Amino acid sequence: MDRETLERAAQRGIISQQQLQQLILFSRAEQQDEDVGEEQLRFVRNFGDIFITLGVLFVAFSVAAMHLSQFEWLVPALLFLGAAEWLVRIRRLALPGIAILISTLYFLGKALGIAEFETATLQFITLSGASLLFYLRYRMPFSLLPVAAGLIAAVISSLGVDILKHQILFSVLGFSVFIAAMSFDARDRKRQLRASDCGFWLHLLASPLIVHGMMTTLLFNDSGLLASGSNREIALLLFFVVFLLIALFVDRRAMLVSSLSYAIYAIFKVVSSNLLDSNNLPLMVFIGFGVFIVLFGTYWYKLRRLIFGPLRGRWAARFVPEL
Template identity: 65%
Template sequence: MNRDILNKAAEQGVISQQQVTPLLEFIQCYDETETEVTDPAHAEEQLKFIRNFGDIFITLGIAFVAVSISAMDLSGLLWLIPTGLFLLTSEWLVRARRLALPGIALLISTLFFVSRALGIEEFGNSSLQFLTLSLCSLLYYLRYRMPFSLMPTAAGIVAAIISQFGVDMVAHQYLFSLLGGAVFAVAMAFDARDRNRSQRYSDCAFWLHLLASPLIVHGMMTSILFSDSQLLSSGLFKEIGLLIFFLIFMLTALLVDRRAMLVSSLAYAIYAIFQVVENSPLEAENLPLFVFIGFGIFIVFFGTYWYKARSLIFGGLKASRLARYLPYI
């Protein structure tokens, strides 16, 4: 339902002109799936990049074309030919028809063809190329205002910095955390501008959170796992440290109301649990299965009562300054 339809209804005498605005506001804040008015403190992370199966169907077509072209024997600047064709397609599907999921496929394909034209071969010597890809993604965002574009924009900058220090993911674990923290800060800046989760800013933050989370988690988890500290090297302190970090990370995700953040930390949390279980005096033939079952049950219940837990744990922050930058508690 949009304003044009309501204006036509007013012109035909179905409703009065004075009822158009309040009726439109009511419809916009009404959750049809719940059949009740949506509480701003329960604004879900909507997957706005897909509307129907038609989007998937078009995306599959784009994928088939992109994969076929990538198998061609092209070299150098010839890769810019399919780049131009995909940009023209973006004008049609993204700018004119506003199709988000096909737009994601088009951008990824375009960046792939540009990377082939740039001749990226070794990660450690490709800082300038990564920055070029980042600039391409930024230009794509400025042209089409597609939130996903910010993710490869940030990823290109992160890759360029990491390539300067080396690809060793253990030797520079703190760098991953710092870069992840920077991306997280940018994501929160977007979130703070859209506390109702109803505008494009929230979608931008969603994709940036998906990038920031694995960077932060990898940096912190590897710092704990490969620490030379005598305290962490004794007993189960490393595994306990992993679980404590996961708990803190989980509470952070709950505070900023981003369940997507937890996905990247689950693998490390499962690893920590298995390490604790293996060193436990408790023995059972199907113990790994019970661990997975327990973890699955935890995810189901935590996901189901997400907002109740958020309100219970952080309800006291409603009147604080911090709450001004967070989704409604």
């Protein structure tokens, strides 16, 4: 019996939430160790989910193109919430639910009349609160991403600083989201329950914030140490290596997606200025980096045990999947 069937049984009161968790754990107890900890894409089950999501998006884009007054945007927002009752609460469709939530927040944002980012603190808090209510109602892990994103936008808006001049703030806020994600991961080290899915979406938000803030700070920092030679590009590569090791330790491949573009840029700059001078250099860099990703992804768990094996049983390993 699959997880969705068990969740529907719990929703209808056939089994309790405690029994649901025990059944999920029991059904996966015989999986091999290599499978434990994998980041499963549980928000899409089959092509039917994609097909329904396309329908939701067609409706959303069509409504978004209409000319409605400010408060008239509440009408499609409420209609999409009605669709959520059917598709998310009853049918348990996660991917269409994501499209519905994003569309609802867009229409709600239009109704709130967000004109300028610097004066929209209350509106961002409202959108974050709406996402939280969506999570409490439908228990859809993706809902936590707009909750955190709304709070981050509210903080930046309320500070009234020029974010382009203080981009390190992105990393500070991203690190706070990372801590929240790790709190969910620590509750589900075997990556079998909803807490792991919640952590996945928060990591997906935290990573680009951390990477963007650090990388842009390194790229545009005019300090003497970074301005000389290839120190800037080397610093970018060092940051990428550290970030890669953190992703490996917490067992989250999703963290690396946001840093790949910056890593490719840094590798290209270092290689082009020091080692090679060829018209095919960009292709060679991309090929080499692609091979690295394939090998790193293939031997992910072996590398994880090799590098962090000595931490097995230590306090630091109690918050991450088994080493």
